[in-house]
Amino acid sequence: MPRGGRSSSRDRFPRSVFGHGSEPDPRFSLANERTFLAGLRTALAxxxxxxxxxxxxxxxxxxxxxxxxxxxxxxxxxxxxxxxxGWARDERAMRTGAALPAPGIVSVLSVGVTLAGLLVLLGILWR
Known part of the structure; x- marks a missing residue:
């Protein structure tokens, strides 16, 4: 660990993300983290x-x-x-200056929740 007790970005987990490019603006990394945490809350719900x-x-x-x-x-x-x-892909893209990839989670959740809702609706109609 370098002086001052701060680790380099290459020592952080996961290396597949932090081992590339340079540190982006912290506001963007924190927003990306908040999006990840929203995904966890969604999973719990x-x-x-x-x-x-x-x-x-x-x-x-x-x-x-x-x-x-x-x-x-x-x-x-x-x-x-x-x-x-999604967090890892977005963070890596920000670190390397690449365009942000399309969100993969949105289509999966949209289709899945719609199907679950239709199953419940059919379950009400066919009881």
Whole structure:
């Protein structure tokens, strides 16, 4: 560790991100981190919604309720992985001066939540 107790960016985890380029404006890195944390909150909400949907045994068609519940839980498990990948890609792009990549998590969450909502709607209609 260099003098002053500060580590270089190449010593930080993950090296696949911090081992490239130069430090971007801290405001952008912090905004990227906040976006990642929002993804974690979203994952928690999706998981809780999936568990609650099945645990409360709402008067829905049982197979559709289970399918919606499982879909929400799977999205809740997948979201932190996609959020981490997005954070790393964006941080690496900022460090190397490349254009920011398109967000991959948005389409997955949009389609998944829409499908879960449709399953719940069908479960209400076909009970």
């Amino acid at each position: 999706l998981t809780a919604a999936g568990v609650a949907l099945e645990a409360l045994a709402l008067p829905l068609q049982p197979q559709l309720r289970l399918a919606a519940s499982l879909l929400l839980i799977v999205l809740g498990v997948l979201t932190p992985v996609l959020a981490w990948r």
